[in-house]
Amino acid sequence: MTRIDLVVSDVDGTLLTKDKILTDAAKAAVQRLHDAGIGFTIVSSRPTIGMDFLIASLAITLPIGAFNGSSIVDAKLNPVEQHLIPPAIVQRSIDLLHARGVDIWLFTNDRWLTRNPDGEYVAHEQHTIKHDPTIVPDFTPYLSQACKIVGASPDAALLQRCEAEMQQAVGNQANAIRSQTYYLDITPPGHDKGTFVEAIAGRVGVPLAHVATIGDMQNDLAMFAKSGVSFAMGNASDDVKARATQVTDSNEHDGFARAMDVVLRTGR
Incomplete structure (x- = not known):
């Protein structure tokens, strides 16, 4: 070597x-x-x-x-x-994940935002990153601050399909790839x-x-x-x-x- x-x-x-x-x-x-x-x-x-x-x-x-x-x-x-995800792509990603019934998280540089504190992987993520989420009713005020969007689901096959759909939906304006079988990450392009x-x-x-x-x-x-x-x-x-x-x-x-x-x- x-x-x-x-x-x-x-x-x-x-x-x-x-x-x-x-x-x-x-x-x-x-x-x-x-x-x-x-x-x-x-x-x-x-x-x-x-x-x-x-x-x-x-x-x-x-x-x-x-x-x-x-x-x-x-x-x-x-x-x-x-680097940040373009706001229009953040909204497009959120819409696609919502339509597929996938739990959605938005990360800024210093905060983890979710609309669903009872999501299946929330406790797991708390244990993983050793921080608590901020519960918000709406992601709209944060569209211009998104470092990452995560779609979380225990349905690995569904998330694999979402990965392919998301890649087509965002094109070259974001990266969409699974970091775990249960997490689909959307991150800034390039x-x-x-x-x-x-x-x-x-x-x-x-x-x-x-x-x-x-x-x-x-x-x-x-x-x-x-x-x-x-x-x-x-x-x-x-x-x-x-x-x-x-x-x-x-x-x-x-x-x-x-x-x-x-x-x-x-x-x-």
Whole structure:
């Protein structure tokens, strides 16, 4: 495997277990990267407010990527580069999800908004990002502030169909891709985890060929395509595994730490 100078990791399903736990093995693996002089950062579909607890735990000093990489913030969560969804596309996305009976969330830079506090995945998201939603009767006042729209549903087949419909509905004016089988993310156009990898590699002066990425979902494929080495988690679907250069163990069996062991064995 080629020399690696920078690692960019997904969070949920990759760095964290299914119970949203950062294991001791994962922490130790990141510390070994730091000790070896290998840069490390994270990029996620999570909102900015859902990333803060990881920064201190992993001693991250590089900028991180939120909202599938469309927002870049520094280690103190100050915006470095931020993009928004066009308001008309926000409304179009909301209308489509509402018509399909999918629960809708709108994220601004610092708030999670929902019209339905009893939505099936609200408690799950509270546990995941360690923040509570703001309940609003109407999304209209926030259309010009949307960093991300999420459609949440336990019906994976329905959400897969919605993904295809949404991609056609928004065209090149937004990105629409599932970050989990139960979450469909609509994010600003022209920015994804791949563009984040390009941006962070440029900032630290590392060639893309010397970047390793690791993830488990379709939204991670964009960064796989930009990096010299890519690891798919063992819990990833077969189509995600097929697009990675290597496959590691699952997030329940310290697959992240095992992949970092491979990175560290390559030397510098």
